[in-house]
Amino acid sequence: xxxxxxxxxxxxxxxxxxxxxxxxxxxxxxxxxxxxxxxxxxxxxxxxxxxxxxxxxxxxxxxxxxxxxxxxxxxxxxxxxxxxxxxxxxxxxxxxxxxxxxxxxxxxxxxxxxxxxxxxxxxxxxxxxxxxxxxxxxxxxxxxxxxxxxxxxxxxxxxxxxxxxxxxxxxxxxxxxxxxxxxxxxxxxxxxxxxxxxxxxxxxxxxxxxxxxxxxxxxxxxxxxxxxxxxxxxxxxxxxxxxxxxxxxxxxxxxxxxxx
Amino acid sequence: xxxxxxxxxxxxxxxxxxxxxxxxxxxxxxxxxxxxxxxxxxxxxxxxxxxxxxxxxxxxxxxxxxxxxxxxxxxxxxxxxxxxxxxxxxxxxxxxxxxxxxxxxxxxxxxxxxxxxxxxxxxxxxxxxxxxxxxxxxxxxxxxxxxxxxxxxxxxxxxxxxxxxxxxxxxxxxxxxxxxxxxxxxxxxxxxxxxxxxxxxxxxxxxxxxxxxxxxxxxxxxxxx
Numbered sequence: 100x101x102x103x104x105x106x107x108x109x110x111x112x113x114x115x116x117x118x119x120x121x122x123x124x125x126x127x128x129x130x131x132x133x134x135x136x137x138x139x140x141x142x143x144x145x146x147x148x149x150x151x152x153x154x155x156x157x158x159x160x161x162x163x164x165x166x167x168x169x170x171x172x173x174x175x176x177x178x179x180x181x182x183x184x185x186x187x188x189x190x191x192x193x194x195x196x197x198x199x200x201x202x203x204x205x206x207x208x209x210x211x212x213x214x215x216x217x218x219x220x221x222x223x224x225x226x227x228x229x230x231x232x233x234x235x236x237x238x239x240x241x242x243x244x245x246x247x248x249x250x251x252x253x254x255x256x257x258x259x260x261x262x263x264x265x266x267x268x269x270x271x272x273x274x275x276x277x278x279x280x281x282x283x284x285x286x287x288x289x290x291x292x293x294x295x296x297x298x299x300x301x302x303x304x305x306x307x308x309x310x311x312x313x314x315x316x317x318x319x320x321x322x323x324x325x326x327x328x329x330x331x332x333x334x335x336x337x338x339x340x341x342x343x344x345x346x347x348x349x350x351x352x353x354x355x356x357x358x359x
Numbered sequence: 360x361x362x363x364x365x366x367x368x369x370x371x372x373x374x375x376x377x378x379x380x381x382x383x384x385x386x387x388x389x390x391x392x393x394x395x396x397x398x399x400x401x402x403x404x405x406x407x408x409x410x411x412x413x414x415x416x417x418x419x420x421x422x423x424x425x426x427x428x429x430x431x432x433x434x435x436x437x438x439x440x441x442x443x444x445x446x447x448x449x450x451x452x453x454x455x456x457x458x459x460x461x462x463x464x465x466x467x468x469x470x471x472x473x474x475x476x477x478x479x480x481x482x483x484x485x486x487x488x489x490x491x492x493x494x495x496x497x498x499x500x501x502x503x504x505x506x507x508x509x510x511x512x513x514x515x516x517x518x519x520x521x522x523x524x525x526x527x528x529x530x531x532x533x534x535x536x537x538x539x540x541x542x543x544x545x546x547x548x549x550x551x552x553x554x555x556x557x558x559x560x561x562x563x564x565x566x567x568x569x570x571x572x573x574x575x576x577x578x579x580x581x582x583x584x
Contacts, residue, residue, distance in 0.1 A: 127380055127381035127382070128379060128380040128381070128500065128504060130378050130379050130380075130382070131379045131380060131500040131501070131503040131504040131507075132477050132480070132481065132499045132500045132502065132503030132504075133378060133379070133474060133477060133503070134474045134475070134477035134478035134480075134481055134503075135424060135474050135475065135478055136478045136481060136482070137478075137481055138423075138424065141481060141488075141496060141499050141500060141503075142500065144488075144496045145496050145497060145499075145500040148493055148496060148497070158493060163491065163493075164490065164491025164492075165491060166491070167488075167491040167492070167493055167496060168488060168489055168490070168491045171488050171496050175423065178382060179382075213423060217420075217422050217423070221420045221421055221422060222420055222559050225384065226417055226555075226556075226559055228384075229387065229389070229413060229416075229417060230417070230556075232389055232413070233389075233410060233413060233414065236389075236406070236410050237577075238580075242393060242402065242403075242406045245389075246389065246390050246393065249384075249387070249389065249390070250383065250384070250385065250390070253383075253384050254383050254384070257382070257383065257384075288563070289563045289564065292559070292560045292562075292563035292566050293560075293563055293565060293566050293569045294569075295556075295559070295560060296556065296560040296563070296566040296567070296569040296570040296573065297569040297570065297572060297573040298573060299552075299553075299556040299560070299570055299573060300569065300570045300571065300572060300573020300574040300575070300576065300577055301573040301574070301576050301577040301580070302573075302577065303549055303552060303553060303556075303574070303577060304574065304577040304578050304581050305577050305580060305581060306410060306414065306549075307545055307546075307549050308581050309410070310407060310410060310411065310541065310545045311538075311541060311542060311545055312538075313581070313584055315581055315582055317538075317542070318581065319578075321542050321545060321546040321549070322546070322549060324546050324550075325546045325547070325549040325550040325553060326550070326553065327550075328546070328547065328550035328554075329549075329550040329551075329553035329554040329557070330554075332550060332551065332554035333554045333557050333558060336554075336558055340418070341415060341418035341551035341554060341555060342415050342416070342418060342419065342428055342460060342463060342464070342551070343464065344547075344551070345415050345456075345460055345547050345548065345551055346457070346460040346461060346464060348547055349453060349456060349457045349460065349543075349544060349547065350457060350461075352453065352535075352540075352543050352544075353450075353453065353454065353457055353529060353533075355535070356450065356453075356529075356533050356534050356535040356540070357529055357532050357533065357534070359534040359535070
């Protein structure tokens with residue numbers, strides 16, 4: 100990984116491959132101590148820590164201790180895009196940027212890294228991959244193949260996003276905000292949403308047919324009734340959670356079946 | 360009842376994936392229920408439960424601090440129960456999905472408790488964190504990861520142990536035919552998935568036309584079979 104100099108930052112020291120592997124592995128556990136008070140804060144400190152060992156005085160020096168305290172404070176971001184913050188904050192600390200500036204930068208990063216990641220991953224890439232797997236099921240693909248396809252496809256995006264985030268954060272440091280204007284982040288959610296909507300349309304009837312058997316009229320009538328319930332659910336959006344409605348209705352159905 | 364230990368271990372690993380490590384989505388119901396069914400000796404039943412749950416899980420968006428069901432351990436329980444029930448009797452899929460939904464709901468509440476527990480641990484370690492102790496930072500992270508794994512394992516074992524006898528008893532007196540039972544659950548799952556798809560995608564320009572076009576293609580494939 101290269102350390103291209105951002106306009107207002109000193110060149111950072113080179114980190115060893117082992118340190119990068121350490122940071123990247125820790126990124127996978129960044130939400131390990133997620134809580135309602137510091138949110139992702141301790142996770143950021145946990146991920147940045149291997150890089151901070153390069154500060155003057157090492158792990159026992161005052162610079163290291165001050166940086167660990169700073170980086171373990173409250174932070175919020177999407178877990179995958181938090182890699183951008185980890186890279187940028189590690190770079191800022193190792194470039195010995197003044198602490199008050201690092202703290203302001205850290206605060207400013209929270210909002211964008213949360214909203215962009217949520218739209219791109221949780222409301223885009225994950226539903227797309229999930230619907231594609233359902234489509235494969237509907238097309239009669241063997242379970243092992245559809246599971247492998249889902250995991251490979253989803254994690255190609257997942258790991259690439261984390262790796263890109265770490266790289267761009269480290270290479271741009273305090274100037275990383277411009278990276279969030281990347282076309283993939285700006286327009287990606289819309290394109291992924293369109294693709295997911297198309298896949299959803301194809302997948303729903305085929306998945307229902309895969310679960311119910313391939314009698315078109317039967318599947319069609321079940322889906323027509325499902326569409327009516329879906330309209331009600333959309334109109335009730337925010338007031339009724341789909342899984343809770345399903346839990347209550349299936350429990351009532353089971354009760355009827357047992358009591359008859 | 361199948362051996363609880365492998366199921367609990369599977370639930371622990373997949374429950375950990377939901378939030379803490381590594382979020383590779385091995386905890387998605389499609390995978391977790393299939394594996395749960397495989398532990399019970401019936402992966403084919405597990406995947407039917409998994410696909411049904413995956414449709415319902417599309418409505419769950421794990422944004423930030425929002426509260427959501429925990430699908431990983433829940434799907435293992437659902438797949439395990441459906442796989443262990445009698446396959447020549449009706450209601451297996453319905454009961455498996457019901458068990459998974461109940462476990463997912465309880466699992467969501469255990470996630471909230473885990474986060475409160477993590478906050479309590481962090482408060483206790485505050486002096487050490489303020490002093491810049493790397494041991495405190497790493498210790499907190501490992502404590503959170505371990506707690507989540509234990510939570511998920513206990514949830515899986517507890518739910519399975521409590522729900523399997525009930526599930527078997529219910530199946531013994533199940534009176535509605537399998538096609539009708541399945542149609543009810545699948546129809547409901549498709550309704551939740553359809554509503555979720557609309558809610559998630561309708562704000563993207565043109566997405567509703569992509570969805571409508573997809574539906575036409577889907578039905579065309581179905582009728583062409």
